[in-house]
Each structure stands twice: as structure tokens, then as C-alpha cells.
Amino acid sequence: MRLVATKSIKPGTELAKTIYSDNGQVLIQRDIQLTQRMLNRLMELGITYLYIKDVHTEDVMVEPPISDELRMEAVKTVKNSFTDIQNNDYMKRSFLVEQAGEKMADMVSHIMSEMKGRKEVISILSDVLISDDYVFSHSVNVTIYSLALANEMGMPSKRMEEIGLGAMLHDVGKMFIPDEVLQKTGKLTDEEFKIIQKHTDEGFNYLRKANNIPLLAAHCAYQHHERLNGTGYPRGITEKDMHPYAKILGVADVFDAVTSDRVYRDAMLPHEGLEILYAGAGELFDKNLVEAFKKTIAIYPQGLTLQLSDGRSGVVIKQNPHLYERPIIRILKENNQPVREPYELDLSEQFDIVITSCNTDL
Numbered sequence: 001m002r003l004v005a006t007k008s009i010k011p012g013t014e015l016a017k018t019i020y021s022d023n024g025q026v027l028i029q030r031d032i033q034l035t036q037r038m039l040n041r042l043m044e045l046g047i048t049y050l051y052i053k054d055v056h057t058e059d060v061m062v063e064p065p066i067s068d069e070l071r072m073e074a075v076k077t078v079k080n081s082f083t084d085i086q087n088n089d090y091m092k093r094s095f096l097v098e099q100a101g102e103k104m105a106d107m108v109s110h111i112m113s114e115m116k117g118r119k120e121v122i123s124i125l126s127d128v129l130i131s132d133d134y135v136f137s138h139s140v141n142v143t144i145y146s147l148a149l150a151n152e153m154g155m156p157s158k159r160m161e162e163i164g165l166g167a168m169l170h171d172v173g174k175m176f177i178p179d180e181v182l183q184k185t186g187k188l189t190d191e192e193f194k195i196i197q198k199h200t201d202e203g204f205n206y207l208r209k210a211n212n213i214p215l216l217a218a219h220c221a222y223q224h225h226e227r228l229n230g231t232g233y234p235r236g237i238t239e240k241d242m243h244p245y246a247k248i249l250g251v252a253d254v255f256d257a258v259t260s261d262r263v264y265r266d267a268m269l270p271h272e273g274l275e276i277l278y279a280g281a282g283e284l285f286d287k288n289l290v291e292a293f294k295k296t297i298a299i300y301p302q303g304l305t306l307q308l309s310d311g312r313s314g315v316v317i318k319q320n321p322h323l324y325e326r327p328i329i330r331i332l333k334e335n336n337q338p339v340r341e342p343y344e345l346d347l348s349e350q351f352d353i354v355i356t357s358c359n360t361d362l
């Protein structure tokens with residue numbers, strides 16, 4: 001399969017990965033020939049990239065960090081718990097937050113055990129899941145990234161459980177922000193931004209009162225927008241006062257935010273998202289964490305077409321363990337001309353060749 005920009009796909013192209021709704025329903029089944037209507041709808045929904053079938057890359061697969069079933073179940077659990085909390089009054093909310101804590105803790109242990117068995121670096125880009133609210137899938141993605149990063153930093157499983165729970169619930173406070181502010185796609189006024197910022201305190205206040213939620217998980221909600229140099233919110237605390245979990249969550253949160261599909265802007269590719277983190281490394285994000293995070297994600301995911309400095313281009317077919325910025329690719333073109341016999345090139349053995357760009361047009 002190949003990863004291409006939705007806007008460049010012609011009708012009749014076959015979809016390589018099933019697209020789901022956040023209720024776990026199949027929206028478009030894999031192998032189906034996409035129609036112009038489907039493509040228009042997907043673009044309206046803000047889906048920037050799709051995996052499509054292609055004769056030269058039929059054998060190329062991406063193993064997701066957790067199974068589609070578990071991811072779907074996790075998103076559904078977040079959705080049900082969060083909307084329940086939103087739709088009830090203050091008295092019932094505390095009870096519902098506790099209940100959510102129990103369900104999420106359960107989900108985190110499932111996610112941890114599935115992730116343990118998988119060796120591949122993370123590529124979430126391929127999991128197309130259309131949600132009516134970004135917060136639900138974002139919570140699950142941030143959990144996956146945070147757990148991978150915590151694991152890379154050598155954290156014991158007890159602490160990973162805490163950070164996983166904190167990640168699942170980090171944006172629960174958004175359920176108390178009025179929809180018209182939360183869903184606004186244009187530029188926010190200062191007043192609106194102040195309202196959005198409240199999701200950190202709101203989340204913390206509910207979570208810290210729940211008996212079954214560790215206080216440190218509540219602090220994940222409180223501190224995930226704080227930055228090392230004090231430019232974050234709500235308190236503007238600096239590096240020394242930030243909990244390590246919050247530093248991990250900050251990295252995972254920003255990476256998912258910029259690489260996720262949103263209606264009002266294109267999703268960034270992983271290598272671009274990583275650049276955003278590097279730009280803030282040391283100032284906003286912990287440098288060591290950014291370095292560690294780089295080792296957990298597929299910088300150039302399978303299926304992506306890379307343009308090389310020597311005029312050749314090809315599709316990523318495999319990651320190189322320990323050298324993720326130099327994947328193995330299948331050359332399909334030389335100087336813009338299709339090659340007769342596609343062949344493989346291991347970029348980890350070709351240091352004189354540079355990746356000059358990613359080509360996502362079909």
C-alpha cells in the first residue's frame with residue numbers, strides 16, 4: 001500500500017485500510033474502489049492522507065501499535081465516559097469521573113500488554129478513524145505515545161500505568177468548555193483562549209477528588225500544557241516544578257495535535273511533527289525526551305514516497321531498526337521515469353544519498 005494525499009486520489013482507486021467511525025462502525029471497507037463522492041466527503045472531514053492499494057507495493061504493510069479492535073474499543077470507552085460526564089450535573093459528575101477512572105485503568109493495562117508484544121515503531125497515521133470530536137481519538141493516541149516514551153525512558157510498569165491513566169484523562173476538562181469555543185476553527189480571541197485554558201484546572205479538580213485515580217495522574221491533566229521555560233499554562237511553572245509525567249505528556253500531546261487530521265488544516269507528516277518538537281527542545285520540551293521520542297515513532301512510515309538527492313524516488317517498505325531516519329525503500333522512478341524493474345535500496349547503507357522531500361501526490 002501507499003500513503004497519498006486524499007486530494008490527489010482519482011476515483012476508482014482502491015482503499016487499502018478500512019475507515020472506521022468512533023463507534024467502531026465500518027465507514028468504508030478496505031479494497032473498495034473510492035468514488036468521487038467518498039473522496040469529497042473524506043476531504044470535508046479533513047482526512048489529509050489515505051492508504052491506497054498500488055501494484056508495486058502490495059506487500060508493504062504497517063503494523064499498528066495496538067490492534068484496530070482495541071483502539072476502537074478504547075476510543076469508544078473515552079467517548080462514552082466523557083460524554084456521560086459532560087451531560088450530567090455537578091453532583092453526578094464526581095461519581096462518573098471515578099467510574100471513568102476505573103474503565104480507563106482497565107483500558108490502559110490492555111493497551112500496555114498489546115504494545116509489549118509489538119516491536120515496530122509507532123505509526124498512527126495509518127489508522128483512519130473518523131470521530132465527531134477530536135478529543136476522543138486524541139486521548140487514546142496520546143496514551144499510546146506517552147506509554148511508548150515512558151517505556152523508552154525505562155520507566156517501571158507501575159509508573160507507566162499511572163502515566164497511561166493520566167494520558168487517557170488529560171483532556172477530560174474539555175468536557176466542561178462550551179462547544180462553540182472548543183470547536184471554533186478560526187482564530188481564538190484572548191477571552192476564548194482563556195476559557196480553553198481552563199480545561200487543565202477543571203480536569204485536575206475533578207480527577208484529584210476521585211479516590212481511585214492517583215494524584216499524579218490528576219497532575220497530568222493539570223500540567224500537560226506547562227512548558228520548561230514557564231511559557232505554558234495554567235500556572236506558568238518551569239522545568240524544576242514540572243512533574244516528569246507532565247513533560248512526557250507535553251511531547252506526546254503536541255506531536256499528536258500537529259500530526260492529526262483537523263478540518264481546518266492539513267495533518268503534518270511524522271518527520272514534520274518531529275521538527276516541531278526539535279524546534280522547542282530545551283526551551284519548551286525536555287531535550288532527552290524529544291530524542292527518546294524519536295526512537296519510538298516511524299519518522300518515514302511505510303508507504304510514504306521519498307524523493308532522493310540522486311534523482312531517484314521510491315516507497316518506504318521497511319524500517320531500519322536503530323536508524324529510523326534511514327528506511328529501506330523500493331525505487332520506482334529514476335529521474336522522474338518509471339523503472340522497468342522496481343528494486344530495493346537500503347538508505348542505512350547509502351550515506352551519500354539524502355532524502356530531499358516526501359511526495360504524497362499519487
Ligand SMILES: [Fe+2]
Pocket residue numbers: 170171199224225
Ligand atoms: Fe489539553
